[in-house]
Amino acid sequence: MMILASLTTLPVGAHSSSDPLRIGVSYVPPEPGPAEYRVYTPESFDVLIARKIAERLGRxxxxxxxxxxxxxxxxxxxxxxxxxxxxPDEIRLPRDFIIVDTGFRSGAAASMRTDTDVRDWRDLAGRTVCVARGNTVALALARQTGAQVQIEDAPAKSLVQVRTGICDAAIHDETLLERLFQQQGWQKFSATLSPTPPVRLAAMLGTDDPLLSDAVRQVLDQIGSAGTWVELQEKWARNVAFEVYLDQDAPDCH
Structure with a gap:
């Protein structure tokens, strides 16, 4: 059983359980439609964390x-x-707002074929680089390199382009790529570049609702343990590796 699922429900506080909790995220993955049979692992853990916060608040x-x-x-x-x-650590929030860490930090890194001639981030200028929606750090980095940026809806859809040769590199969280490279069949695509400085995944909210802020702190304290994050990262790597395998229609022939 996932550690996240074993947490006890926190009190709702001043809010009614019928009030939705409005949660801002960088990308809202589409809900699977009735005709869809594939659900992809999202790029980040932000939606997962957000759902857990709402669940523990009963909203x-x-x-x-x-x-x-x-x-x-x-x-x-x-x-x-x-x-x-x-x-980012240097962010300036409006007055009366706070930041609560989730316990996850990562820089951005690249996945490339081991026979690549790319040795530095600057070498990506003019190359085709894949990123997934929701990773604002990876997208900004790809644009800074001068690459031709190809944005995909999910990490598996980005990473499969490296395996098929459509993209010269895919940029994702370094911490997650490190786990992915340990999966079977990824050694040939484990060439990378020096990771960028780590950026924290965190919650931001106002101090004008102490019941909400206290509840968010308690939730993030509980799910922010090292053991939980190891489990979540390993599950991400296994799922994404399998999704890439399913998406790769033809065997690698490069």
Whole structure:
């Protein structure tokens, strides 16, 4: 049983359980339709964490996709109750807002074929680089290199392009790629570049609702243990490796 599923429910506090918890995330994965049979593992853990926060508060999550650049106005205008996303250490939040760490940190790194001639991030200029929606750090880095950026909806859809030769590199969380490279069949695609400085995954919310902020702190303290994150990262790597295997229609022939 997942450690996350064993947590006890926290009190709802001043909010009714019928009130949705508005949660801002960088990308809202589409709900699977009735005709779809494939559900992909998302790029980040933000939606997973957000669902757990809402569940422990006894409220239905209502996801709000945030603007790509500046999240602060969404907090200031109270368009969301809480944001879960990658938060740089140097970020400046509006007054009366706090940051609560989830316990997950990672820089960005690349997955490339081991026979690549790319040795530095600058070598990606003009090359085709894949990223997945939701990883704002990877997207910004890919654009900074001068690469031709190809955005995919899920990490498996990004990484399969490296295996088929469509993309020269795929940029994702270094911590997760490290786990992925340990999966069978990934040694040939484990060439990488020096990771960027780690960025924390955190929750951001106002201090004007102490019951909500206290509850979020308790939830994130519980799910932020090292054992939980090891389990989540290993599951991510196994799932993504399997999804890439299913998506790769033809065997690698390069």
């Amino acid at each position: 239905k999550p209502e996801f709000v996709q945030l603007p790509e650049v500046d999240w602060s106005p969404s907090l200031e205008r109270h368009e969301v109750d809480v944001i879960v996303g990658r938060v």
